Amino acid sequence: MSAVDTVIEFIRKQAMEHPEKSWGKITAGFKANKIKTKFLPNKNLSKGYQQLENMMMSLIADSLGKENSYVWGNIFAPCEIMNCFNLKTISIECMSCYLSGYHLEDFFIDWAQDLGIAPTLCSYHKTFVGAVESGVVKVPSYAITTSLTCDGNLNTFRYFQKTKGVPFTLLDVPYEKDEASIQYLADQMRELTQRLSEQTGIPFQEEMLREQIHIENETRKELKKFLKLLMIHRYPGQIISYLYLMMGMHLLIGTKEFLELVRFLVKDIQTYEKFEGKKILWVHLLPYYQESLQEYFNGNNEYQLIPSDMVLDYTGILDEEHPFEALAEKTIENLYNGSYAHKAEILCKFAEDLHVDGVIHFCHWGCKQASGGSILLKEEMKQHHIPMLILDGDGIDRRNSHDGQIKTRLEAFLEMIDDDGGNTTC
Amino acid sequence: MLGYICKYTPVEIFESMGETMKKIEPEVASFQQADTKMHPNICSFAKGVLEDVLDHDYDGIILTTCCDSIRRLYDVLKDEFPDKFIYILDVPRIINDAGVRLYEKRIIEMMEDYRDFSGKEFSEDALEKVLKKIKEEQEPNNITPQKDKIKIGILGARANQNIHKILRDHHVQVLFDDTCTGLERKILLNKEQVFHSYCTGLLSQFPCMRMQQASNRDRLLSEQFSSVDGIIYHTVQFCDNYSYEYAWLKQQIKKPLLLLETDYTKQSYGQILTRMEAFLESLKKTPEKMTEKRKAGIKSMYVMGVDSGSTSTNAVIMDQDRKIKAFSVVRTGAKSGESAQKILEEVLKKAGITKSDLSWIVSTGYGRVSIPYADEDVTEISCHGRGAHYFQPSIRTILDIGGQDSKAIALNDQGEVTDFVMNDKCAAGTGRFLEMIARSLEISIDELGPIALKSTEKIEITSMCSVFAESEVISLIAQNKEKADIANGICHSIANKSYSLLKRVGLREEFMMTGGVAKNPGVVRAVEEKIKSKLHICPEPEIVGATGAALYALDHMMGN
Numbered sequence: 001m002s003a004v005d006t007v008i009e010f011i012r013k014q015a016m017e018h019p020e021k022s023w024g025k026i027t028a029g030f031k032a033n034k035i036k037t038k039f040l041p042n043k044n045l046s047k048g049y050q051q052l053e054n055m056m057m058s059l060i061a062d063s064l065g066k067e068n069s070y071v072w073g074n075i076f077a078p079c080e081i082m083n084c085f086n087l088k089t090i091s092i093e094c095m096s097c098y099l100s101g102y103h104l105e106d107f108f109i110d111w112a113q114d115l116g117i118a119p120t121l122c123s124y125h126k127t128f129v130g131a132v133e134s135g136v137v138k139v140p141s142y143a144i145t146t147s148l149t150c151d152g153n154l155n156t157f158r159y160f161q162k163t164k165g166v167p168f169t170l171l172d173v174p175y176e177k178d179e180a181s182i183q184y185l186a187d188q189m190r191e192l193t194q195r196l197s198e199q200t201g202i203p204f205q206e207e208m209l210r211e212q213i214h215i216e217n218e219t220r221k222e223l224k225k226f227l228k229l230l231m232i233h234r235y236p237g238q239i240i241s242y243l244y245l246m247m248g249m250h251l252l253i254g255t256k257e258f259l260e261l262v263r264f265l266v267k268d269i270q271t272y273e274k275f276e277g278k279k280i281l282w283v284h285l286l287p288y289y290q291e292s293l294q295e296y297f298n299g300n301n302e303y304q305l306i307p308s309d310m311v312l313d314y315t316g317i318l319d320e321e322h323p324f325e326a327l328a329e330k331t332i333e334n335l336y337n338g339s340y341a342h343k344a345e346i347l348c349k350f351a352e353d354l355h356v357d358g359v360i361h362f363c364h365w366g367c368k369q370a371s372g373g374s375i376l377l378k379e380e381m382k383q384h385h386i387p388m389l390i391l392d393g394d395g396i397d398r399r400n401s402h403d404g405q406i407k408t409r410l411e412a413f414l415e416m417i418d419d420d421g422g423n424t425t426c
Numbered sequence: 427m428l429g430y431i432c433k434y435t436p437v438e439i440f441e442s443m444g445e446t447m448k449k450i451e452p453e454v455a456s457f458q459q460a461d462t463k464m465h466p467n468i469c470s471f472a473k474g475v476l477e478d479v480l481d482h483d484y485d486g487i488i489l490t491t492c493c494d495s496i497r498r499l500y501d502v503l504k505d506e507f508p509d510k511f512i513y514i515l516d517v518p519r520i521i522n523d524a525g526v527r528l529y530e531k532r533i534i535e536m537m538e539d540y541r542d543f544s545g546k547e548f549s550e551d552a553l554e555k556v557l558k559k560i561k562e563e564q565e566p567n568n569i570t571p572q573k574d575k576i577k578i579g580i581l582g583a584r585a586n587q588n589i590h591k592i593l594r595d596h597h598v599q600v601l602f603d604d605t606c607t608g609l610e611r612k613i614l615l616n617k618e619q620v621f622h623s624y625c626t627g628l629l630s631q632f633p634c635m636r637m638q639q640a641s642n643r644d645r646l647l648s649e650q651f652s653s654v655d656g657i658i659y660h661t662v663q664f665c666d667n668y669s670y671e672y673a674w675l676k677q678q679i680k681k682p683l684l685l686l687e688t689d690y691t692k693q694s695y696g697q698i699l700t701r702m703e704a705f706l707e708s709l710k711k712t713p714e715k716m717t718e719k720r721k722a723g724i725k726s727m728y729v730m731g732v733d734s735g736s737t738s739t740n741a742v743i744m745d746q747d748r749k750i751k752a753f754s755v756v757r758t759g760a761k762s763g764e765s766a767q768k769i770l771e772e773v774l775k776k777a778g779i780t781k782s783d784l785s786w787i788v789s790t791g792y793g794r795v796s797i798p799y800a801d802e803d804v805t806e807i808s809c810h811g812r813g814a815h816y817f818q819p820s821i822r823t824i825l826d827i828g829g830q831d832s833k834a835i836a837l838n839d840q841g842e843v844t845d846f847v848m849n850d851k852c853a854a855g856t857g858r859f860l861e862m863i864a865r866s867l868e869i870s871i872d873e874l875g876p877i878a879l880k881s882t883e884k885i886e887i888t889s890m891c892s893v894f895a896e897s898e899v900i901s902l903i904a905q906n907k908e909k910a911d912i913a914n915g916i917c918h919s920i921a922n923k924s925y926s927l928l929k930r931v932g933l934r935e936e937f938m939m940t941g942g943v944a945k946n947p948g949v950v951r952a953v954e955e956k957i958k959s960k961l962h963i964c965p966e967p968e969i970v971g972a973t974g975a976a977l978y979a980l981d982h983m984m985g986n
């Protein structure tokens with residue numbers, strides 16, 4: 001067992017045996033990993049992904065290590081607004097991912113289910129509920145969630161308002177995409193600034209928000225360049241690198257440091273050799289722990305993953321002059337909002353523009369909104385002659401997905417696209 | 427005719443436009459069509475609605491943006507029926523002026539689309555007429571609690587008709603049904619602003635879990651709790667919204683609370699029947715004080731309890747002094763009726779009596795309703811409680827693992843059931859699962875436990891699903907792992923499942939294990955390690971349920 005594994009095992013045991021006394025060890029572990037990723041980065045990663053990993057470890061380590069420096073959010077909560085109050089946003093989905101680094105997800109999930117939480121609920125939410133209810137995770141003084149994109153959001157945050165007294169703001173994201181919906185959501189966002197101002201004692205400055213919107217537009221522009229370059233160059237990464245990129249695009253968007261990082265990705269990738277293998281567009285969450293997927297996509301010369309909907313879920317340009325309306329529009333126009341037909345159409349276009357060799361849609365356990373549309377997406381891809389595979393599994397709970405079954409499906413799919421890249425769906 | 431499902435659907439608007447509206451209440455045989463058009467892990471209600479729509483000729487379907495599964499249902503229906511009026515109405519989650527404004531706007535847009543589809547026009551006058559009529563017909567909702575009846579409240583996700591039917595059949599009074607199907611529509615009628623007041627009333631109904639206003643909900647609920655004996659909390663398979671409220675209520679309220687999950691298939695009727703009957707039996711509180719209440723004059727008498735399980739059929743004959751006269755265990759064959767006849771003959775022979783000597787027969791178990799000679803049936807949950815208390819009065823928690831289900835039952839010091847949870851939907855953690863694994867290991871089921879005790883290497887079977895677990899075992903066999911170690915891993919996998927059930931009813935000492943799997947020393951050891959306590963195992967753990975049934979029969983004869 002390596003030194004890192006020994007530390008992980010020690011913290012895991014401590015959390016399971018003395019949940020209420022383990023928070024310090026959990027955060028110390030994150031800090032240690034932050035230092036490790038800075039001074040001993042993973043050699044299998046490209047420089048850009050090394051920096052990304054360190055940035056995402058710093059986010060969690062620095063935030064959780066300092067009381068009142070962060071709020072809980074969901075992945076679509078507008079971190080740009082929180083940034084105006086010097087608050088970091090720690091999304092509960094991402095927090096579950098970080099905690100699974102200690103292999104604690106099964107302990108937390110069982111804890112939540114023992115309380116009566118449905119076993120069929122999304123594993124990220126169950127992990128988080130168990131982590132807080134067991135006493136391992138300390139609660140912050142405020143939380144913000146959107147109704148986008150899953151039913152679990154409002155329910156998880158409301159549950160903790162009741163059981164742990166964590167006040168929260170719900171941003172209700174309308175389904176329809178029009179001016180009335182934008183105003184409805186923009187007004188809620190304005191109200192959120194008042195709440196956060198009361199909470200922190202910091203007055204809100206709209207200029208700061210405008211500045212972030214400006215940076216955000218730049219970041220998205222650079223990201224689009226990077227995704228196109230991913231089609232040309234082999235850029236060594238791991239499945240978790242794409243998760244980190246997704247987290248950055250949602251939790252650090254609008255910050256200068258993240259813009260600089262994406263700019264570096266664009267510069268760095270161009271120093272790498274041409275990629276001659278197959279390009280696979282990945283739709284929805286990534287089970288970073290799955291052995292077979294790691295075998296094919298972690299540093300493999302023959303296949304390269306192209307992240308899609310989770311990283312670039314909005315493609316427009318935000319209006320800096322009207323920051324609230326711009327953020328509202330971004331949220332409403334998000335790929336995950338509205339009808340699935342709209343999402344399927346955009347993903348097909350994305351796949352065609354990038355000339356990918358195949359698409360894999362991952363159906364994460366408990367995620368009804370994604371799984372429920374997977375067959376429609378398959379049909380749409382079929383019409384565009386793009387091979388597509390639906391994989392069932394779990395983004396975080398290893399017990400819910402069987403590697404042997406995933407391996408068989410994945411290999412059969414890759415064999416098929418290796419043959420001719422023809423019109424195949426499975 | 428338009429179909430709809432959600433209480434936030436402006437049904438009256440369509441009626442005022444001359445349309446017939448039908449609330450869809452699916453009850454389907456399978457999800458065969460739905461599973462090919464949606465993913466199998468979508469909420470059973472949404473899949474049931476899809477089956478219903480595919481099988482009936484609606485002109486259109488009105489859905490709302492109520493949850494993830496229904497949003498995807500809309501996508502599938504829209505794709506499937508491009509020529510029908512398939513509409514999704516966006517319902518705001520926030521009930522304030524802005525929410526009402528947006529809701530009104532969305533309803534107007536819907537009416538315009540419907541006008542274009544049907545040629546029917548909307549008028550406020552017509553709506554006013556419809557609303558007036560409804561208000562006149564609405565009766566005041568004052569239900570007076572009846573003393574002689576068990577009083578129940580229903581909460582959670584939409585309660586289907588089967589739940590109400592079972593309650594009616596058992597003469598239970600439902601004091602409130604706060605699910606979407608039980609609530610009366612809130613009709614606000616302001617003659618100056620008919621449309622606006624109607625929309626305001628509809629949006630401010632008793633909120634469901636997708637709405638932000640949950641605090642209102644909590645207050646309204648707590649006001650209702652005092653009047654009922656127990657609460658049935660209904661959830662739908664793969665609908666997770668309500669489990670949060672259940673988890674919270676379970677910590678908050680003292681009233682008996684039954685979590686009842688259904689999946690809208692006809693087959694689930696049997697499963698919900700057992701749970702509901704067991705719950706109602708636990709509310710009746712039959713104290714075990716027979717000796718005090720025994721009627722004078724009864725000198726000699728025999729009763730019988732028969733437990734018809736999926737693997738074994740067990741019978742116990744008991745005399746008037748609560749002494750077991752004879753018992754018998756036979757394998758349940760393909761027909762439970764035949765096994766029932768066989769065991770009757772066998773146990774009577776052992777007792778040396780004839781059927782006419784039996785004063786009362788109580789059946790229990792999965793096949794309890796198929797025992798032709800039984801006078802009464804009681805659920806296996808109550809019977810296991812009584813039986814366990816009979817053999818060991820200090821027992822407070824029972825783990826029963828049978829052929830096709832497993833359950834944890836909490837008892838009070840009187841042997842009455844205070845809580846229970848069941849797993850009868852998934853083979854993992856049941857006797858059937860052990861049989862599957864024994865077959866893969868090429869050993870007999872009786873050998874699996876003793877072999878597990880010889881294990882020297884710890885192997886963890888992580889898969890939660892029995893199919894996955896079997897694949898995992900086959901992989902381990904391919905890796906040349908020792909049978910003893912794999913068997914022990916399986917025993918621990920069962921123990922982990924069982925621990926989860928036991929924890930949900932409170933883990934109170936002392937513990938008893940019943941059912942056929944209690945004879946497996948490997949599982950017993952693994953469970954004991956997990957709960958860090960001793961399990962009482964009766965010499966014949968399979969007859970605990972039948973003993974409980976015999977005690978119920980004796981109760982009947984003693985006039986209890």
